[in-house]
Amino acid sequence: MEKLRIAIQKSGRLSEKSLELLKEAGITLNNGSRKLRSVARFFPLEVIYLRDDDIPQYVEDGVAHIGIVGENEFAEKGCDVELIERLGYSRCRLSIAVPKAEVYNGLEDLQNKRIATSYPVILEKYLAEHGIRADVHVLSGSVELAPSIGIAEAIFDIVSSGSTLISNGLKEVETIMQSEAVVIANRNLDGEQKSLVADLLFRIRSVMAASNNKYILLNAPNENLEQIIKVIPGMKSPTVMPLAGEGWSSVHSVLSEKTFWSVIDRLKELGAQGILVIPIEKMIV
Numbered sequence: 001m002e003k004l005r006i007a008i009q010k011s012g013r014l015s016e017k018s019l020e021l022l023k024e025a026g027i028t029l030n031n032g033s034r035k036l037r038s039v040a041r042f043f044p045l046e047v048i049y050l051r052d053d054d055i056p057q058y059v060e061d062g063v064a065h066i067g068i069v070g071e072n073e074f075a076e077k078g079c080d081v082e083l084i085e086r087l088g089y090s091r092c093r094l095s096i097a098v099p100k101a102e103v104y105n106g107l108e109d110l111q112n113k114r115i116a117t118s119y120p121v122i123l124e125k126y127l128a129e130h131g132i133r134a135d136v137h138v139l140s141g142s143v144e145l146a147p148s149i150g151i152a153e154a155i156f157d158i159v160s161s162g163s164t165l166i167s168n169g170l171k172e173v174e175t176i177m178q179s180e181a182v183v184i185a186n187r188n189l190d191g192e193q194k195s196l197v198a199d200l201l202f203r204i205r206s207v208m209a210a211s212n213n214k215y216i217l218l219n220a221p222n223e224n225l226e227q228i229i230k231v232i233p234g235m236k237s238p239t240v241m242p243l244a245g246e247g248w249s250s251v252h253s254v255l256s257e258k259t260f261w262s263v264i265d266r267l268k269e270l271g272a273q274g275i276l277v278i279p280i281e282k283m284i285v
Ligand code: PRP
Pocket: 012, 013, 141, 142, 143, 144, 157, 158, 159, 160, 161, 162, 163, 164, 165
């Protein structure tokens, strides 16, 4: 049987989470450390480990059928591949930063300045759209050093926690794009490959849904039962069972991580008691 070949980042901001996601999707890799490829057990999948910058091209060429890559690299490389899923991790933004002490009043201040970056395509496009002429200076790494060593007045780079900027005496002045890990796919997959991709995506979505949701159990006073059910609608509707004690019901439902704390507060106001919140292992969506 044919194997699906997936490219993931060898080492860097996406690699650990990507491996973890595959693992939670039930894909066990016979991972010798520092290997460049590994074969999955129990799923017809082969993993190749690449530099993130190379992944879009490998996927476009069909060397890998799909890949997990930062949206930043996807946008920068402009390869003809299809974005098939957003994964929600390794979130960061791509921003312009200038030395902290510099007065910055807006994009006009960048006119005719030198900007160092590893993302010239995204930057040039943005500058052109905003009518700014600047000298884009391409560096493959340590971009944040450029102002202090005098080779640029500004930089354009990934910002996540912001600590790299701070430790290099820079301040973020323009955010150009948001980025997260995404799955990209080759555009010419055959039927069998497509169905393997669909199987894998189904597993990945179940893992993501589970991590974004919690199972909640609580005891509800019957007089507020209707309102409580409105607060936690669940996947279809919550399970409601009478308690042995008069006037109370047990309610089971699924709660989204996003609204979690506001919902808990509302439930307490409505007199819910004995609230238990349990992680969900997998959620079949
Ligand atoms: C990026 C970027 C910054 C840092 C920002 O590098 O170039 O150096 O992350 O993150 P922070 O805001 O949390 O400090 P990355 O680790 O992706 O390595 P690379 O530049 O070599 O790809």
